[in-house]
Amino acid sequence: MRYISYFLVGCFFGIVLTKAEVISWYRIYEMFRFESFHMYGIIGSAVCLGVVVVQLIKKFSILSVENVPIHIEEKEKGWKRYLLGGSFFGLGWALVGACPGPIYILIGAGFGSFILVLIGALLGTLCYGIVKGKLPH
Amino acid sequence: MSFYNTLPWYVAGPCITLVMFLLLYLGKRFGLSSSLKTTCSALGAGKKWSFFDYDWKADIWNLVFIAGTMVGGFIAYHFFMPEKAIVLSQNTNEALSQLGISNNEKYLPDFLLLKNISIKTIIILLGGGFLIGFGTRWANGCTSGHAISGLSNLQLPSLIAVIGFFIGGLLMTHFLLPLIF
Numbered sequence: 001m002r003y004i005s006y007f008l009v010g011c012f013f014g015i016v017l018t019k020a021e022v023i024s025w026y027r028i029y030e031m032f033r034f035e036s037f038h039m040y041g042i043i044g045s046a047v048c049l050g051v052v053v054v055q056l057i058k059k060f061s062i063l064s065v066e067n068v069p070i071h072i073e074e075k076e077k078g079w080k081r082y083l084l085g086g087s088f089f090g091l092g093w094a095l096v097g098a099c100p101g102p103i104y105i106l107i108g109a110g111f112g113s114f115i116l117v118l119i120g121a122l123l124g125t126l127c128y129g130i131v132k133g134k135l136p137h
Numbered sequence: 138m139s140f141y142n143t144l145p146w147y148v149a150g151p152c153i154t155l156v157m158f159l160l161l162y163l164g165k166r167f168g169l170s171s172s173l174k175t176t177c178s179a180l181g182a183g184k185k186w187s188f189f190d191y192d193w194k195a196d197i198w199n200l201v202f203i204a205g206t207m208v209g210g211f212i213a214y215h216f217f218m219p220e221k222a223i224v225l226s227q228n229t230n231e232a233l234s235q236l237g238i239s240n241n242e243k244y245l246p247d248f249l250l251l252k253n254i255s256i257k258t259i260i261i262l263l264g265g266g267f268l269i270g271f272g273t274r275w276a277n278g279c280t281s282g283h284a285i286s287g288l289s290n291l292q293l294p295s296l297i298a299v300i301g302f303f304i305g306g307l308l309m310t311h312f313l314l315p316l317i318f
Contacts, residue, residue: 005163006198010205011212013156018213020149024244026223029233032303032310035226038146043284045150046157050289053158064164072161075287075294076277082294085275086283086301092268093302094309095261096249099280100169100273101206103266106245108207109214113251113262120266122180125173127267128274129188135275 002065014105023105025097032094081137092124143224157285165198168282170273172199214244236318248318261317268305276301 020042021027031039054072056062061069093099096117098106103121106114128135144152157167174189175196183190222242225233230240238246247253248261273279276298278287284302287295 002163003198003201005159006165006201007205007208009156009159009163010202010207011209012152012205013202014206014209014211015213015217016144016149016152016156016209017206018210019144019217020146021143021223021244022149023210024223025246025249026225026229026233026240026244028306029310029314030225030229032306033229033232035228035232041146042150042153043280045147046153046285047288049151049154050157050285051291053154054289054291057161062162064162066164068164070161070164072286072290073166074290075283075292078294079297082276082283082298083301083304085272085277086298087272087305087308088268088301089272089276089279090302090305090307091309091313092265092272092305093280094306094314095268096265097245098265098269100173100269101279101281103269104169104172104203104206105210108210109244110211111245111250113249113254113258116259116262117266117269120263120268121173121270121273122176122266123263124267124270124272125170125274126177126182126186126189126270128271129174129177129182129186132188 013101014108017102017105018109023098023102023109028094028097078137081135084136142220153285154289157281157289160202163198166282167286168278169203170270170279170282171196172203173270174274175199236315238318272305 017023022042027039030036057070064070103114103117107118160167175193178189178191178193221244225240233240241247248258278298283295283298
């Protein structure tokens with residue numbers, strides 16, 4: 001039963017990102033050229049509202065569906081993995097114009113070429129898991 | 138505002154926050170790139186590499202969520218988007234025509250479509266995907282995990298990750314794309 005909820009929330013997410021054109025390469029290209037407010041408005045408003053929501057969750061110990069207070073994990077300290085890994089991801093994001101979510105959404109929308117992007121992403125993830133110990137974190 | 142226009146940012150942004158909240162409420166977290174690791178584990182990578190040797194069955198919800206995004210993408214693209222053209226700023230259009238990339242009213246440029254498949258296209262698609270998969274796992278998150286969830290929780294590591302996203306993105310957009318095209 002719970003799985004239906006995850007599925008429906010995913011559906012909603014896919015519709016929003018498609019309708020807002022977040023999954024379009026053109027929008028990402030425009031964003032990295034700082035020539036439109038659209039993407040910054042989306043991420044900015046999501047984060048601003050998100051800060052309020054997270055503060056409210058913590059202040060009022062809002063319960064999850066399992067009746068325990070919602071717990072949000074802190075990110076591990078450090079900077080190397082975030083800066084270096086983040087830059088790698090940024091290169092890919094600007095090249096094919098998709099972050100992980102839009103890869104799936106584009107495949108669903110019928111863009112078969114993104115199956116190749118997904119295969120690449122799985123290989124990249126696999127490769128990271130193999131060479132992890134040799135990378136700075 | 139017509140139902141068929143581009144969803145404005147001030148609607149899309151709060152909708153994304155709602156998705157984050159709903160997943161937290163369901164006892165999970167909002168992070169799309171984890172699904173790549175889950176998939177690798179589900180395909181058996183854990184037998185050989187310890188990084189993937191974990192209880193991936195606990196993360197099946199993530200794959201169900203992904204299946205939902207695909208269906209959502211299908212519904213929205215085919216039924217809610219009769220206008221597929223992306224209306225870009227004048228400056229962006231000029232930069233695109235300088236690169237020889239047309240704004241073809243198909244949501245994605247020709248070089249990312251299967252009908253124009255060439256060795257170059259395949260390398261771009263696989264290579265771009267590789268950078269995304271490798272980078273997000275190294276940084277332990279992508280746009281949803283760091284830019285939305287992490288920044289909403291005022292996490293410094295997430296801010297550093299987002300700065301990284303932009304270092305890579307700006308480098309690709311302004312220096313590498315002109316070399317590729």
